[in-house]
Amino acid sequence: xxxxxxxxxxxxxxxxxxxxxxxxxxxxxxxxxxxxxxxxxxxxxxxxxxxxxxxxxxxxxxxxxxxxxxxxxxxxxxxxxxxxxxxxxxxxxxxxxxxxxxxxxxxxxxxxxxxxxxxxxxxxxxxxxxxxxxxxxxxxxxxxxxxxxxxxxxxxxxxxxxxxxxxxxxxxxxxxxxxxxxxxxxxxxxxxxxxxxxxxxxxxxxxxxxxxxxxxxxxxxxxxxxxxxxxxxxxxxxxxxxxxxxxxxxxxxxxxxxxxxxxxxxxxxxxxxxxxxxxxxxxxxxxxxxxxxxxxxxxxxxxxxxxxxxxxxxxxxxxxxxxxxxxxxxxxxxxxxxxxxxxxxxxxxxxxxxxxxxxxxxxxxxxxxxxxxxxxxxxxxxxxxxxxxxxxxxxxxxxxxxxxxxxxxxxxxxxxxxxxxxxxxxxxxxxxxxxxxxxxxxxxxxxxxxxxxxxxxxxxxxxxxxxxxxxxxxxxxxxxxxxxxxxxxxxxxxxxxxxxxxxxxxxxxxxxxxxxxxxxxxxxxxxxxxxxxxxxxxxxxxxxxxxxxxxxxxxxxxxxxxxxxxxxxxxxxxxxxxxxxxxxxxxxxxxxxxxxxxxxxxxxxxxxxxxxxxxxxxxxxxxxxxxxxxxxxxxx
Numbered sequence: 150x151x152x153x154x155x156x157x158x159x160x161x162x163x164x165x166x167x168x169x170x171x172x173x174x175x176x177x178x179x180x181x182x183x184x185x186x187x188x189x190x191x192x193x194x195x196x197x198x199x200x201x202x203x204x205x206x207x208x209x210x211x212x213x214x215x216x217x218x219x220x221x222x223x224x225x226x227x228x229x230x231x232x233x234x235x236x237x238x239x240x241x242x243x244x245x246x247x248x249x250x251x252x253x254x255x256x257x258x259x260x261x262x263x264x265x266x267x268x269x270x271x272x273x274x275x276x277x278x279x280x281x282x283x284x285x286x287x288x289x290x291x292x293x294x295x296x297x298x299x300x301x302x303x304x305x306x307x308x309x310x311x312x313x314x315x316x317x318x319x320x321x322x323x324x325x326x327x328x329x330x331x332x333x334x335x336x337x338x339x340x341x342x343x344x345x346x347x348x349x350x351x352x353x354x355x356x357x358x359x360x361x362x363x364x365x366x367x368x369x370x371x372x373x374x375x376x377x378x379x380x381x382x383x384x385x386x387x388x389x390x391x392x393x394x395x396x397x398x399x400x401x402x403x404x405x406x407x408x409x410x411x412x413x414x415x416x417x418x419x420x421x422x423x424x425x426x427x428x429x430x431x432x433x434x435x436x437x438x439x440x441x442x443x444x445x446x447x448x449x450x451x452x453x454x455x456x457x458x459x460x461x462x463x464x465x466x467x468x469x470x471x472x473x474x475x476x477x478x479x480x481x482x483x484x485x486x487x488x489x490x491x492x493x494x495x496x497x498x499x500x501x502x503x504x505x506x507x508x509x510x511x512x513x514x515x516x517x518x519x520x521x522x523x524x525x526x527x528x529x530x531x532x533x534x535x536x537x538x539x540x541x542x543x544x545x546x547x548x549x550x551x552x553x554x555x556x557x558x559x560x561x562x563x564x565x566x567x568x569x570x571x572x573x574x575x576x577x578x579x580x581x582x583x584x585x586x587x588x589x590x591x592x593x594x595x596x597x598x599x600x601x602x603x604x605x606x607x608x609x610x611x612x613x614x615x616x617x618x619x620x621x622x623x624x625x626x627x628x629x630x631x632x633x634x635x636x637x638x639x640x641x642x643x644x645x646x647x648x649x650x651x652x653x654x655x656x657x658x659x660x661x662x663x664x665x666x667x668x669x670x671x672x673x674x675x676x677x678x679x680x681x682x683x684x685x686x687x688x689x690x691x692x693x694x695x696x697x698x699x700x701x702x703x704x705x706x707x708x709x710x711x712x713x714x715x716x717x718x719x720x721x722x723x724x725x726x727x728x729x730x731x732x733x734x735x736x737x738x739x740x741x742x743x744x745x746x747x748x749x750x751x752x753x754x755x756x757x758x759x760x761x762x763x764x765x766x767x768x769x770x771x772x773x774x775x776x777x778x779x780x781x782x783x784x785x
Contacts, residue, residue, distance in 0.1 A: 153628060155186055155231045158238060170234075171624070174241060177226075184226060185241040188234050188624060207235055214281055214304040221272025223292070223302045232569070232627035242300055247349065248288035253356040259386050262353045263421030264297035267414040269346055272301050274410025277339030284337065286345035287326045288352065324365050324555075325358050329373045329401050340403040343413050347398030347406075350417070354391065355383045359399060362554045364500050373401070390423035499553035500525050505537045505544075506560045512537045524548065540564035541598035541620055566623035568593050568630035570603060577607035577635055593630070597621055603630060609671065610635040638671035641694035644701040645677070650686065652679040654702075670694045677702040683735065684709070685727060685745045708770035710746035715739050716753060717779040726750040738778075746770045755780040 153160055158175040161183070165172045170188035177184050189207060208228055215225035227238035247265065250257050257265070269291055276283065283290075283304060292300045328344035331337060351359045359377030362368035377399045380387040387395070394417055400406045407413040503512055503522050512519040515533045526532050532548035537559035544559040570579050571590035579586045581593055581603055595601050595617065604614040613636075617629045644667040645654050654661050655678040661668060672694055679688045679702075688704040714723050716738040723740050724732045727749055735742050738753075746768050753762045760780050766773075 153632060155188070155234075155236055155628075156227075156229050156238075158184065158186055160186070170236075175238070177238070183241045185223075185239045187237045187239065189236065211235075211237055217276055217279060217281060217304055219272050219275045221268055221298075221300055222276065222304055223300050225304065232624070232631055234624055234627070239302075242292055242294055242302075244292040244294040244300070246289050246302075247291040247293055247299075247353065250293075251288055251352045251356060256356055256386070257353065259354065259391075260421060261297055262350070263391075263417055265291070265293060265299045266346060266350045266353065267417045267421075268297070268299045269301060269349075270343065270410040270414035270417065272299070272410075273339060273342050273346065274414070276301075276304065277342070277410060282337050282339055283342050283345075284331070285326075286342050286349065288349055291349065324368050324372075325360060327369070327372060328403075330403060332369045332373050338403070339409060340406050343407055343410060344399060344403075346413070347395060350398065351377065351380070351395055354386050355380045359395075364554050365502065365556060368554050388420075388423065390420040394420040499527070499550075501548070501552045501554065502556045503535060504556065504558055506558060507539070507563065510537045510539050510559070510561060512559065535559060537561060562597070562622045564596070564598050566595055566597060566626055568595055568603075568627050570605060570630050570633055572605045572613055572633050572635040574605075574607050574610060574635045577605045577610070580604040580606075595626055597623065597626060601626070603633060605633055605635055607635055610637055639696040640669050641672055641696055642667040642699040643670050643675065643677070643692055643694055644668075644699055646679075646702060646704065648706075650681050650684065652681055652686070654679055667699055672696045679704055682733065684743055685725070685730075685733070685747075708746045709743050710768035710770055711741070711772045712744055712766075712768055713739075713741050713773070713775040714751075714753070715775055715777045716755070718756060718781075720756045721778070721780070722754045722756075724752045724754075726752070744768065751776070753778050 155173070155175065157179060158177055161174045161176060163171060164174050164185065173186040173188075175184050175186045176182075208230070211225060211228040215228060218224060223242055224240040225237055226240065229236060229238070249255060256262075269286075273283065273286070281304065283301065285303065286301070290302045292302055294300055326345040326348045328337075328341040331341050348359055351357070357378060357380075360368055360371040360375070361378065362371055377395070380392065380395070397416075398406060398413065407416060501524050503519065503524060505512060512522075513536045514524060516536075519535070524533070524535070526548060532550070532552075535546045535548065535557065537544045539561045542561040542564060544561045546557055546559060548557075569590060569592055570586075575589060577589040579589055579591045579593070582601060586593055586603075589605060593603065597617075598619055600619050601617040602614060603617070604612065606612040613633050615629050615633050617626050621629070643656065645661075645663045647663075654663055656668065656670070657675055674691050674693050677690050677692050680686060686707065688706070690702055690704055692700050692702050694700050712725075712735070714721075719738050721738045722734060723736055723738060724734045725744065726732045727747065732752060735744070748765065748767050751764050751766050755761070758780065762778055762780075764776075766776060
């Protein structure tokens with residue numbers, strides 16, 4: 150069932166979902182604007198003892214990040230919790246994340262890349278001045294808006310280094326973009342974010358990550374101990390000025406990098422400008438020792454001198470030679486890398502890790518059980534499909550070449566959840582799938598793999614029900630149960646007639662008094678009865694009550710007859726009976742009473758002797774001839 154609301158926000162549609170939770174486009178009726186809502190559902194996978202602490206930490210840090218008001222940062226408007234699920238209400242931005250521009254076939258022009266990354270550095274400088282370190286800068290968290298503007302996302306999941314609330318042992322951040330100090334678990338400041346931004350810049354320029362590897366451990370080792378991959382194959386995009394900038398941005402020690410985002414952005418724009426000035430006639434670059442070694446022809450004599458390649462002059466023939474040498478160099482480097490420098494040969498074995506949330510769920514690879522959580526596959530494919538299952542849930546993920554060295558998390562919603570039914574009326578009856586389930590407020594345990602129907606009813610309120618289809622997410626189920634409301638029935642009034650007879654009134658089978666102002670009743674038809682047992686009077690009618698109006702019950706009164714009974718001796722008991730009724734005493738003789746006209750059976754019991762006499766009488770409307778009876782003498 151679709152989510153309809155989170156807190157005060159009306160959900161319009163789902164924008165996406167991932168391991169952390171879901172993202173929705175929503176409408177804020179108080180300020181009349183559209184917002185993006187991000188739910189954080191990973192806390193449900195934590196042990197019970199850690200769940201509350203993690204949630205409180207998240208709410209505290211998100212509120213801190215909400216103070217960041219900068220054009221380069223997605224603004225957090227609100228942070229809250231709905232049915233146990235924390236959420237962020239953020240500025241809704243239409244654009245494309247930069248991870249879509251990290252492939253060789255989708256690289257952006259270098260000036261655009263420079264301005265996007267410099268803009269991100271400006272925004273980070275603002276955040277760092279306010280004591281907030283993002284800790285997960287990566288292309289997927291950078292949104293390109295327009296041509297060269299950028300907005301940093303997920304600052305609500307950032308960490309304020311001043312807070313004492315830490316989570317020991319947890320590796321925060323995406324491995325390929327982490328700084329050396331982050332890998333080591335050292336204290337972080339803004340320079341860690343700038344290192345990550347340098348990794349993003351390298352990838353946007355070359356389509357490659359500077360620290361690759363076929364496993365997480367190899368990536369982390371290279372970040373800490375090895376120099377970044379030189380962009381030797383991208384000399385057309387990475388001019389010497391940008392290469393020198395990357396070298397400093399990706400320095401191992403924080404003190405060797407740019408001191409803050411302002412210095413980072415200024416140096417990057419200068420490096421980009423220097424590249425643009427030399428773009429028409431790029432200055433030749435002397436080959437490095439490694440490139441010279443790669444360009445050497447095979448030597449038979451190890452003792453022979455090593456030829457060196459000098460920089461060509463700026464002539465047409467020299468330019469052609471330069472291009473040819475670059476082609477030879479690229480081919481040589483590719484050949485060396487394929488031989489042993491890091492690019493897997495077609496039959497190389499790659500590796501990735503797999504885990505599930507909740508943890509420990511069974512996983513299959515191409516239908517076969519996967520043991521140990523590690524997948525090894527060949528670089529040329531086919532790569533296979535991972536499937537995790539839990540009850541009716543299934544998470545499926547096709548392995549891609551870029552998954553090498555990564556960790557794939559297959560996230561499945563729980564198959565059971567607890568929901569709260571509180572329709573706003575205490576003590577209302579609750580029915581789950583046709584069976585009584587207590588009174589409101591009620592906690593219900595739902596099997597989300599079946600269709601569920603929750604009903605609630607209370608007198609004076611409209612009966613409410615909600616259907617939760619099989620396969621609904623816990624959030625969908627909680628929202629559906631939370632939407633169950635009992636609305637008061639629309640009301641009108643009923644006036645009962647005033648008569649000379651002491652009538653008893655019943656409305657819908659319940660005895661009621663006859664208040665002068667009338668009865669308040671729900672809108673609709675009601676059965677009204679008026680009775681007087683002593684007179685054998687039983688009248689019924691149906692009255693339609695309308696909202697805000699007063700309806701009057703009216704009866705077609707039956708004709709009444711006067712009954713007179715005289716006996717000798719007196720004080721005999723007189724009882725009457727009509728068809729399909731019981732005997733009913735109407736008094737002792739001499740008797741004069743009023744009853745409904747009609748045919749009766751009459752029974753008269755003599756006082757003392759117990760002698761009984763019965764007869765049929767026809768009583769007409771108005772006065773009737775007296776009934777005279779004598780006991781104990783002839784001619785009675």
